[in-house]
Amino acid sequence: MAMFRLALLPKPPFIFRRYPYKARGRMLAALGPDLARPVVMGADDRPPADTPMGRIFNGSDNIHKLRHYLPIYESVLQGTERMLEIGVDRGGSLRMWRKYLPEAKIVGIDFNPKAAQYDAPDDDIHVRIGDQTDVAFLGRVLDEFGPFDTILDDGGHQPSQMIGSFQYLFPRLAPGGVYAVEDVCANYWTGYRDRSESFIDFTKWLMDAMHAPYMQMSSVFEFQEGHPKRRREMEVPLAATIIDRIEVFDSVVVVHKAEEPKRLARAAFR
Ligand SMILES: C[S@@+](CC[C@H](N)C(=O)[O-])C[C@H]1O[C@@H](n2cnc3c(N)ncnc32)[C@H](O)[C@@H]1O
Secondary structure (H helix, E strand, O other): OHHHHHHHOOOOOHHHHOOOOOOHHHHHHHHHHHHHOOOOOOOOOOOOOOOHHHHHHHOOOOOOOOOOHHHHHHHHOOOOOEEEEEOOOOOHHHHHHHHHOOOOEEEEEEOOHHHHHHOEHHHOEEEEEOOOOOHHHHHHHHHHHOOOOEEEEOOOOOHHHHHHHHHHHHHHOOOOOEEEEEOHHHHHOHHHOOOOOOHHHHHHHHHHHHOHHHHOOOOHHHHEOOOOOOOOOOOOOHHHHHEEEEEEEOOEEEEEEOOOOOOOOOEOOO
């Protein structure tokens, strides 16, 4: 009865607006007995790999990154000319990107006005103050510095922020660009869960969107070379035409934008 009364309140109290992660039991059931068997996982105290970014990271301060992100970012940042990082904090990561990508334009956004002190136009590091969910603000940043070929979201880490920024910025990424979302692990903690859907849940929708054409087909004949049932065109969500591939790492999701609009698949049967 008390719960029923709470549900009628216009704004439920704080504790009821949090979404604890409850899917562990369902995950274990889905894994089956071999994959779900409990084993011990140890801490990683090995010396970090000696790589160009690792050396820059080791010489950087005022920065906060999980060590295993570095090789992921070495791959993500290949060929980057214009980079946007959401979340400036103490400015250390912007300076690290500056050293790693000496020719690139580095742009950081943060809603904390104190981050403005890390604006350094003489070093082609630019900081703008605003909320990552404010699309008018994001639009102004794109007008001033875009299109970006690499975007890294290391901002508020709440699903609404991560998903909201992605929904606006990914379609506006340069063709062939890369969008990385950092610290998706945070969504498993109630303090970083402002809605029921996590960024990993959203990633699953992106994977479905890549397969949207197949949702509207009923057999392989509809994309088979030379078959009378082959479809010449089809209305699909934009996402199906611009998501090239999705990589899921421990706590980082990387979504690659296609170089050009994707076409319907084409099967050969001989
Ligand atoms: C994890 S820190 C960034 C760390 C930095 N990128 C690094 O690697 O050292 C996250 C930053 O995101 C900012 N932030 C949180 N929510 C935000 C939002 N809604 N819009 C913009 N910035 C936000 C915080 O002020 C904070 O400075």
